[in-house]
Amino acid sequence: MDDFSFEELKNINRKKLSNSVPLELYRAIRLIGMYQGLPMHGKSTTATIGRKIGESLPVNSINEALKLFESLNIGVPTIVDEKENEVIVQVDDCFCKGLPHKEGHLVCDLEGAILEGAFTKILDKRVRAKETKCNVNGDSCCEYQVKM
Numbered sequence: 001m002d003d004f005s006f007e008e009l010k011n012i013n014r015k016k017l018s019n020s021v022p023l024e025l026y027r028a029i030r031l032i033g034m035y036q037g038l039p040m041h042g043k044s045t046t047a048t049i050g051r052k053i054g055e056s057l058p059v060n061s062i063n064e065a066l067k068l069f070e071s072l073n074i075g076v077p078t079i080v081d082e083k084e085n086e087v088i089v090q091v092d093d094c095f096c097k098g099l100p101h102k103e104g105h106l107v108c109d110l111e112g113a114i115l116e117g118a119f120t121k122i123l124d125k126r127v128r129a130k131e132t133k134c135n136v137n138g139d140s141c142c143e144y145q146v147k148m
């Protein structure tokens with residue numbers, strides 16, 4: 001079977017229902033299905049899924065990747081610190097915002113892996129995103145340390 005491209009996913013032809021599904025469904029897939037439902041909170045699975053999605057995004061620059069991340073309503077990402085081989089990406093209004101705090105739980109690893117996959121494709125080198133803050137953990141935002 002030929003793979004689906006991200007562009008093909010935009011072909012939506014639903015009569016009664018719109019092109020969106022509720023955030024609680026996304027959260028159910030991410031948190032009940034994956035975080036709670038998979039061994040080790042889905043660690044390697046979320047990394048694989050996120051990277052695959054990130055690599056499929058039709059973006060050619062870091063800025064475009066961040067813009068698309070926001071237009072997909074995942075969250076509002078901002079680069080808050082930039083060093084030679086590392087950027088810190090802060091995400092406001094993350095999909096997890098408003099969930100009850102559960103200290104010690106950082107739940108937005110897949111979303112970081114999406115950035116990782118997109119950056120990897122754009123920069124054509126190995127990139128690693130690590131989730132360092134999460135609203136669910138009680139932090140003021142979600143944040144990723146991205147090494148490249």
Ligand SMILES: [Zn+2]
Nearest residue numbers: 094096108142
């Ligand atoms: Zn989050």
